[in-house]
Amino acid sequence: xxxxxxxxxxxxxxxxxxxxxxxxxxxxxxxxxxxxxxxxxxxxxxxxxxxxxxxxxxxxxxxxxxxxxxxxxxxxxxxxxxxxxxxxxxxxxxxxxxxxxxxxxxxxxxxxxxxxxxxxxxxxxxxxxxxxxxxxxxxxxxxxxxxxxxxxxxxxxxxx
Amino acid sequence: xxxxxxxxxxxxxxxxxxxxxxxxxxxxxxxxxxxxxxxxxxxxxxxxxxxxxxxxxxxxxxxxxxxxxxxxxxxxxxxxxxxxxxxxxxxxxxxxxxxxxx
Numbered sequence: 001x002x003x004x005x006x007x008x009x010x011x012x013x014x015x016x017x018x019x020x021x022x023x024x025x026x027x028x029x030x031x032x033x034x035x036x037x038x039x040x041x042x043x044x045x046x047x048x049x050x051x052x053x054x055x056x057x058x059x060x061x062x063x064x065x066x067x068x069x070x071x072x073x074x075x076x077x078x079x080x081x082x083x084x085x086x087x088x089x090x091x092x093x094x095x096x097x098x099x100x101x102x103x104x105x106x107x108x109x110x111x112x113x114x115x116x117x118x119x120x121x122x123x124x125x126x127x128x129x130x131x132x133x134x135x136x137x138x139x140x141x142x143x144x145x146x147x148x149x150x151x152x153x154x155x156x157x158x159x160x
Numbered sequence: 161x162x163x164x165x166x167x168x169x170x171x172x173x174x175x176x177x178x179x180x181x182x183x184x185x186x187x188x189x190x191x192x193x194x195x196x197x198x199x200x201x202x203x204x205x206x207x208x209x210x211x212x213x214x215x216x217x218x219x220x221x222x223x224x225x226x227x228x229x230x231x232x233x234x235x236x237x238x239x240x241x242x243x244x245x246x247x248x249x250x251x252x253x254x255x256x257x258x259x260x261x262x
């Protein structure tokens with residue numbers, strides 16, 4: 001019998017997408033964990049790497065196609081400029097509710113003690129180098145390394 | 161509910177946050193900090209004074225605002241109040257639990 005009381009001790013959050021709504025969801029969850037005294041680590045893989053790619057992280061968009069919550073015909077969502085327009089509107093709303101932009105959010109996460117890991121396999125696939133990434137990324141690691149980081153009682157993993 | 165602390169009786173909610181800020185004084189803050197395993201230093205009090213000022217001005221608190229406060233940066237805030245800093249510091253300051261997710 002374990003004497004663990006069921007408390008969450010650590011959140012391991014895997015981000016595999018680069019659409020703004022998914023990136024923000026992952027960031028809010030990681031930051032929210034730290035605010036509650038829970039440890040948090042993030043693993044950026046596949047398109048999720050764009051959220052920590054220096055040149056790409058300022059230009060993430062929300063998805064207007066294949067996103068039924070946009071309440072917009074798929075054909076319309078695919079028109080040129082539609083993603084940019086929707087993203088512009090969403091960013092305005094985010095500023096209103098005091099939501100930081102992606103770069104500032106990464107700064108907040110680092111200052112709060114969140115560990116940021118880049119997936120080695122995805123880095124190789126996209127031909128990214130460590131220098132291409134946000135300066136305070138903790139390292140480029142494998143899935144196995146990430147699992148090792150999450151060992152211990154009370155760890156939860158989340159895939160976004 | 162009532163709670164006796166530092167020789168005074170205060171009113172707190174079920175999570176231990178003061179419900180009437182006028183009942184707060186530094187001795188009570190020190191005792192509330194001790195319950196959270198924090199030994200208060202002058203630096204801690206500076207942050208507490210800032211939080212109380214924001215509360216009096218009815219400014220909702222968030223981690224992002226703390227970082228822009230010019231009083232303390234986020235890293236030091238986590239060092240001063242290691243477990244759940246915004247909630248812990250608010251409790252010590254005698255102000256309501258912050259409701260922000262950021």
